[in-house]
Amino acid sequence: MARYCDIVMKGGITSGVVYPLAAVELAKEHRFRSIGGTSAGAIAAAAVAAAEYGTRSGKNPGAYAKMAELPGWLGTNLTALFQPSRRMRPFFETLLGTLEGGLPTKLMAPLNGFPLAANLGLLPGAAFIVATFALDPPTAMKVLATAVGALVLLPLGVIVAIALSATLRLRRLADSYYGLCPGNDRGGAAPRPPLTRWLAEYLDKLAGKGPEDPPLTFGDLGRLEEPDGEPGLTLQMMTSCISQARPYTLPFEGEEEFWFKPEEFLDLFPEPVVDHMVAAAPADGGEPPGEGLVRFPHAEDLPVVVAARMSLSFPVLIGAVPLYAENSLESGKPRVERCWFSDGGITSNFPVHFFDSPVPRWPTYAIDLAQLPPGEEPSKDQSANVWLPANNAEGIAEAWVGWEDKGGFGRLFSFLNAIFRTAQNWIDNRQMRGPGYRDRIAHVRLSAKEGGMNLNMDRTAIERLAERGRSAAASLSARFAPEPPPGTALDWDNQRWLRYRAYMTQLEKQGGQVLKGFGATPEKPPALPLEEPPLGDEERYGWADAGQRAFANTATAELLALHLGWQEEDESFADGSPRPPVLPWQIPRV
Numbered sequence: 001m002a003r004y005c006d007i008v009m010k011g012g013i014t015s016g017v018v019y020p021l022a023a024v025e026l027a028k029e030h031r032f033r034s035i036g037g038t039s040a041g042a043i044a045a046a047a048v049a050a051a052e053y054g055t056r057s058g059k060n061p062g063a064y065a066k067m068a069e070l071p072g073w074l075g076t077n078l079t080a081l082f083q084p085s086r087r088m089r090p091f092f093e094t095l096l097g098t099l100e101g102g103l104p105t106k107l108m109a110p111l112n113g114f115p116l117a118a119n120l121g122l123l124p125g126a127a128f129i130v131a132t133f134a135l136d137p138p139t140a141m142k143v144l145a146t147a148v149g150a151l152v153l154l155p156l157g158v159i160v161a162i163a164l165s166a167t168l169r170l171r172r173l174a175d176s177y178y179g180l181c182p183g184n185d186r187g188g189a190a191p192r193p194p195l196t197r198w199l200a201e202y203l204d205k206l207a208g209k210g211p212e213d214p215p216l217t218f219g220d221l222g223r224l225e226e227p228d229g230e231p232g233l234t235l236q237m238m239t240s241c242i243s244q245a246r247p248y249t250l251p252f253e254g255e256e257e258f259w260f261k262p263e264e265f266l267d268l269f270p271e272p273v274v275d276h277m278v279a280a281a282p283a284d285g286g287e288p289p290g291e292g293l294v295r296f297p298h299a300e301d302l303p304v305v306v307a308a309r310m311s312l313s314f315p316v317l318i319g320a321v322p323l324y325a326e327n328s329l330e331s332g333k334p335r336v337e338r339c340w341f342s343d344g345g346i347t348s349n350f351p352v353h354f355f356d357s358p359v360p361r362w363p364t365y366a367i368d369l370a371q372l373p374p375g376e377e378p379s380k381d382q383s384a385n386v387w388l389p390a391n392n393a394e395g396i397a398e399a400w401v402g403w404e405d406k407g408g409f410g411r412l413f414s415f416l417n418a419i420f421r422t423a424q425n426w427i428d429n430r431q432m433r434g435p436g437y438r439d440r441i442a443h444v445r446l447s448a449k450e451g452g453m454n455l456n457m458d459r460t461a462i463e464r465l466a467e468r469g470r471s472a473a474a475s476l477s478a479r480f481a482p483e484p485p486p487g488t489a490l491d492w493d494n495q496r497w498l499r500y501r502a503y504m505t506q507l508e509k510q511g512g513q514v515l516k517g518f519g520a521t522p523e524k525p526p527a528l529p530l531e532e533p534p535l536g537d538e539e540r541y542g543w544a545d546a547g548q549r550a551f552a553n554t555a556t557a558e559l560l561a562l563h564l565g566w567q568e569e570d571e572s573f574a575d576g577s578p579r580p581p582v583l584p585w586q587i588p589r590v
Contacts, residue, residue: 005365009040016041027055239344240346273306315342363495371445
């Protein structure tokens with residue numbers, strides 16, 4: 001019988017090529033129950049969910065074999081997935097130019113991105129040279145003065161022309177959804193599919209859906225049957241709402257009311273996906289708050305590709321996704337505004353807390369993407385580029401971001417980048433070093449030329465990274481197998497014990513804080529602590545009815561009595577508890 005597992009995958013633009021073979025490896029012995037990811041990890045999470053659906057539904061039994069071919073396909077098609085809009089193409093070509101060669105090549109990249117502006121910028125210098133020699137016969141002094149002037153005017157003209165062209169184009173970046181690449185080709189005219197159209201088609205193929213079938217939805221995944229009666233397959237992703245300065249989990253889990261404009265979505269998604277969203281718009285939302293708006297579908301009707309696209313919108317490179325909501329904070333009168341959703345990695349690039357449980361029933365594997373130290377090259381043995389702690393004392397040390405070895409502006413830029421990375425990743429970094437986390441995270445190490453912004457990796461490089469992902473998955477699978485390799489210290493029993501100890505330690509600590517809040521001591525046993533609210537004021541105090549209030553009084557008194565009894569014991573869960581302490585259940589749900 002297959003083992004159950006969950007998996008969480010980190011963001012990293014092209015670093016996501018690590019994940020396909022990792023999923024294929026885990027699928028050999030596991031049945032996925034929950035899948036999560038951010039940014040590039042969201043693409044991988046969507047693909048794994050689609051393959052699991054195709055396999056378990058019987059619509060595509062060879063889905064994982066098809067996924068195993070993905071690294072090879074990306075090796076010749078990765079760059080083609082990123083197709084900029086016509087107006088933003090010069091910036092994209094400049095970006096590609098900065099990814100190759102040394103410093104001289106990088107400095108020349110704008111010439112490739114803005115060739116017309118560069119040529120126009122040469123005209124003032126050329127006119128100066130022609131005018132100088134046309135007035136009087138040339139002399140040695142005139143030739144020297146003209147050469148000096150040309151050396152100044154020619155590059156200055158090019159720089160000014162490129163700067164003017166870039167400025168005029170950047171003013172229209174908002175019209176391009178704040179991104180160089182929309183991810184879609186409206187009307188499907190591009191000879192090679194861009195990222196979103198390719199992903200939509202790829203997910204449907206993995207899921208075994210035909211051209212006339214509706215796109216794969218979260219409802220399709222949840223309807224897969226499990227013997228225990230629980231939802232068969234859970235898929236979650238992170239996105240960042242820039243307009244509200246907060247993250248969201250996709251699909252939306254609360255009572256959020258968002259709307260979208262089909263006319264805008266046709267710029268970002270294939271037409272069949274938009275048509276499905278319009279047809280699936282909830283009828284319980286009342287009249288649209290603005291012209292041309294359609295209610296955003298409930299989770300069961302939301303296409304998986306839409307959530308993945310909202311999570312992978314890497315700032316500036318890939319356009320943000322606009323939804324609409326009512327803003328009533330300022331004047332008290334609701335005003336419909338656009339809500340811009342961008343890369344989930346802005347707020348949580350590695351949501352390792354997804355699917356947490358104090359005492360888990362099966363493991364949640366997680367694959368981290370880490371940079372090798374400066375100057376260190378990857379090993380030719382790809383398994384050596386994957387690191388996991390070997391015992392409960394390893395993996396506690398902090399991961400340092402150093403820049404002291406750099407000089408000049410390099411040090412300054414590294415310092416500013418470290419500030420951003422700290423704001424972005426501090427929660428994820430803190431969680432992954434906690435007990436019950438670090439033993440189930442495989443760290444895949446990459447060089448500066450691998451993954452990340454390296455959009456032009458060749459097939460050999462991509463297949464190397466994919467093999468590292470497979471090695472990471474194989475190591476995790478062996479560690480938590482019913483019969484792990486001899487000498488394995490961090491096995492499944494250890495994982496459950498760590499999570500249990502960490503949970504009970506925090507429960508004991510918080511119980512002591514609750515006792516202080518109610519003023520209960522062994523000498524002063526707690527009475528019913530919750531006074532009855534005034535008649536007719538139930539809503540203000542948060543009670544559904546008098547019965548719920550009575551239940552709360554009884555349960556609270558019993559809880560306080562339990563914690564008082566723990567305090568009278570000679571033993572404590574805190575003695576020798578796993579370090580460092582973490583509070584996984586206190587991370588806000590988003």
